[in-house]
Amino acid sequence: MSSDSKNGINRLSAAGLLISLGIIFGDIGTSPLYVFKAIFNQGLIQKDLVFGGLSCVFWTLTLQTTIKYVLITLNADNKGEGGILSLYSLVKRKSKWLIIPAIIGASTLLADGMITPAITISSAIEGLAIYNPNFPTVPIVIAIISLLFLIQRFGTSIVGRLFGPLMLIWFSTIGVLGFSYIGQAPEVLKAINPIYAIETLINHPNALLLIGAIFLCTTGAEALYSDMGHAGKKNIRVSWIFVKIALILNYFGQGAWLIIHEGQAMGEQNPFYAIMPDWFLFCGITIASIAAIIASQAMISGSFTLIAEAVRLNIWPKVTIRYPSDQKGQLYVPSINIILYIGCLIIIAIFQKSVNMEAAYGLAINLTFIATSTLLIFFMLRKRVNKIWIFLFALIYFSIELTFLLGNIVKIKHGGWVTLLLATTIFVIMFAWYKARKIKNKHVRxxxxxxxxxxxxxxxxxxxxxxxxxxxxxxxxxxxxxxxxxxxxxxxxxxxxxxxxxxxxxxxxxxxxxxxxxxxxxxxxxxxxxxxxxxxxxxxxxxxxxxxxxxxxxxxxxxxxxxxxxxxxxxxxxxxxxxxxxxxxxxxxxxxxxxxxxxxxxxxxxxxxxxxxxxxxxxxxxxxxxxxxxxxxxxxxxxxxxxxxxx
Structure with missing residues (x-):
């Protein structure tokens, strides 16, 4: 019997479902804030692109998040725990070189941890610009992020208990808002047909840029696996049904608004806020800001856990690790807290607005997806899965993820170089530490x-x-x-x-x-x-x-x-x-x-x-x-x- 069964963490329960909503789906759950902004990139609203973009988002969430992560990857649990380093621990005896994808995945996840708070909180706070286009949002974003990193040393267990109910409100809100707007242009539902996605990717003149923007809808998928130990796979799978429905409804609601405004310039408008009634707008911005903070907190906590694992697996220098509360699994790593905070400030200083961050976001996490797929193949080999299924998995997901990578590589000149530089720096640290210990051990008699x-x-x-x-x-x-x-x-x-x-x-x-x-x-x-x-x-x-x-x-x-x-x-x-x-x-x-x-x-x-x-x-x-x-x-x-x- 696995440890997750013994301690009951894998039991389906209301508490487990709430925990899943609070700490698992924050990143992917806040993606409607910026996905369509990135797809249209302030350009003209075209009906074909609305259908094509929606279709791509729907099938990306289905193939990449639902099938790959929720149905397949969650099976690769290490005594109830997940994450790329847990997966590496399961397969490392298969081949020595597997340390490379493990380190790539870990380093790009940490780089992603620097841009996630910046882009999600910026996207939420920028809703205030609806009231005043000249409203200075950057100081507010910096203040919120500074406060967020400051409270880490005191532990977040008290606040953490509110995460589940607050995210339940968030997903319910975006689902209802989207559903209420679909009725104004019900033809938007035709985008479920994958032919729209295929035609758009083939015919669109800026297909690579479009692919990079669409990828943003699935950037939080890795968290479903990384945080499996906190909620259990059954709770994640069941709660994902609710989360996916809410996300799809909101995306299609935004699509309906875009169809109605066909031919107009997107400009600074955000379809996410545009589908909100005027009377609800301030409340909506508040809820979005809270959801963005929760998503950022989940990413920060995940980074602490990742570094603690890396230290014990000898791929990161030994650093101070504190336990600020009695809550199981809650860590505080002062050095990483400072690194993430400085990284966030650098991102904000360079890009200022979320629309500029969107151009850089996704490249790092794309490499995490590819690294996870590589390790998953070796996990399947270890479990003696039929090689035909392994081949099909490799063919489908390397095709999808390498296509996304091509789209994200275009982002390098638009700011992707920043996250790539951050990820490369972390990779060098991890690889040098790991390799140096190997060199030293060779000389020990x-x-x-x-x-x-x-x-x-x-x-x-x-x-x-x-x-x-x-x-x-x-x-x-x-x-x-x-x-x-x-x-x-x-x-x-x-x-x-x-x-x-x-x-x-x-x-x-x-x-x-x-x-x-x-x-x-x-x-x-x-x-x-x-x-x-x-x-x-x-x-x-x-x-x-x-x-x-x-x-x-x-x-x-x-x-x-x-x-x-x-x-x-x-x-x-x-x-x-x-x-x-x-x-x-x-x-x-x-x-x-x-x-x-x-x-x-x-x-x-x-x-x-x-x-x-x-x-x-x-x-x-x-x-x-x-x-x-x-x-x-x-x-x-x-x-x-x-x-x-x-x-």
Whole structure:
């Protein structure tokens, strides 16, 4: 039985449906604010383009969102959790190169997290320009976004409880507004026929620009998968029926308004607000602004979760991760909060208006879709799905997504370069960190610990050597029980011999499952040398100091170990001995041995380490009980050194 079944998160319930509305559909649910504005791009309203654009939107939501994500991708759950890094964890053993699409998907999702708040909040607030065309909306957008990022440090669990009901009001509102307007031009319903979409894409002179604009209707589809762990696939699938109906009704209502105004210039008008009755307009702008803030909050929270996963999968530098509330899964990553905030301000400074942001939006998330499709194919292979179905999936969705990519590439010169630059920067950070760790691991030499059992036992009893610590703990990366880094033995025996009553080796294994806290204890030398292997899910907090203490307490309670200090006075009063963690920081002393590519990667790694957390903080160790030792990974040999001795 999967964990989502055990904890009931996958049960269909009213609460689950409300949660889905509140945190899953914010991004895709606010797309009616700007899709038709982007399709017509202030130009003349043409009836053929209304039918063609509507048909494209309808079938994009059907093929891309409903079939690919809701029906197919949600099946690729990792113990109830979703998202591109969860998917990568399921398939990474298939091939080493799959880290590339995983990093592309993660980096483009984060870049999307910078433009989503800017475009959604701007589109909503710009509705005020209906009252006054010269109304300064940019300062209000900046103020709302600043406040949104400011409150992240305090947690959003209280506000989060309101998200579901508020988004229920939003979807109900846009559905009713759209439905009420369809009656004024019912012929708009003919756009359901896919022939209109095909003819428009073939015959429209600016088909690529049109494709890029249409893609905006599905930009939030990835969130359906990324946030699956918060609501469960059944709740997402059922609530999507309501959401899709509301979206389609609103799009078709906007289409009816456009048909009525055929031949006119779109200009600064927004069909989304145009279908609202005058008496409802201010209320509509308010509801839209609230929905835009909720969509932005969902994207920010998703970015925090993504980075926390990336840190534990070793594709992002160790950074401070806080838990501002007791709500399950709520994180706050200060460094990412600042990066996203600065990114949003840059987007607003460059583009000013949502109509300009639309020209840049979609390129990054398009790459996420392609990366997800790539990993999904390997997931299907792992599940032994019929290869004919896998081939059809690849053919259909790579055709659709590569076509969208062609349309979005046109956006590069219109501002898409900004999000592409942001995504590329994040990709370089992730890839450099991942690759640098691989390079370092290649230079780590492991030895058989069994060969050192006698000397470790003797060292522990050698009274001629001062006691370094009663309990001496080393963090090791050795996967095999009887292996240890040569540098750890060097630290114990050669680099100022360290006598201790008990030596501990602690290994942390991040599993492919999102959750789980398990450990295994091996008494290599009974009561002298003990190894603990932690097996932690990639979404679990790595508070090694706390977890280690709990394990030791359990072992003491079970009579497996005695941690009483061996100092005579302390032993007499049965006082526990002190614990000291030794963290070895592996450094390169001679980078000339590396290829030029590896040298560049290691230079990037050094720079990133400067901004990241230290090893002891990254593992949640109390720095007052930590000894940090720097050890060289590659010691220059003396074979080629020539020197003359003078008599």
């Amino acid at each position: 492991f030895i058989n610990i069994k060969d050192y059992y006698p000397i470790i036992s003797e060292l522990s009893e050698d009274r001629s050597i001062p006691t370094f610590a009663s309990q001496l703990v080393y963090l090791t990366s050795a996967n095999a029980i009887h292996e240890i880094e040569a540098k750890i033995i060097y630290s114990i025996l050669n680099k100022k011999p360290k006598r201790a009553d008990v030596y501990w080796f602690v290994h942390v294994d991040v599993t492919d499952s999102p959750h789980g806290r398990n450990y295994v204890v091996n008494q290599l030398i009974p009561n002298k040398l003990i190894r603990i292997d932690f097996k932690l899910g990639f979404r679990e907090e790595q508070k090694i100091s706390l977890l280690f203490r709990k394990v030791v307490e359990d072992m003491v309670a079970n009579g497996e170990i005695d941690i009483t200090s061996q100092y005579e006075t302390l032993k007499k009063h049965k006082i526990p001995g002190d614990f000291n963690f030794v963290v070895l920081e592996k450094i390169f002393t001679k980078t000339s041995d590396l290829s030029w590519r590896d040298r560049i990667i290691m230079e990037c790694y050094r720079l990133l380490k400067y901004f990241g957390l230290s090893e002891e903080k990254g593992f949640g160790l109390d720095s007052s009980f930590v000894t940090l030792e720097r050890v060289p990974l590659n010691i220059p040999n003396t074979e080629n050194i020539k020197i003359n001795r003078l008599s």
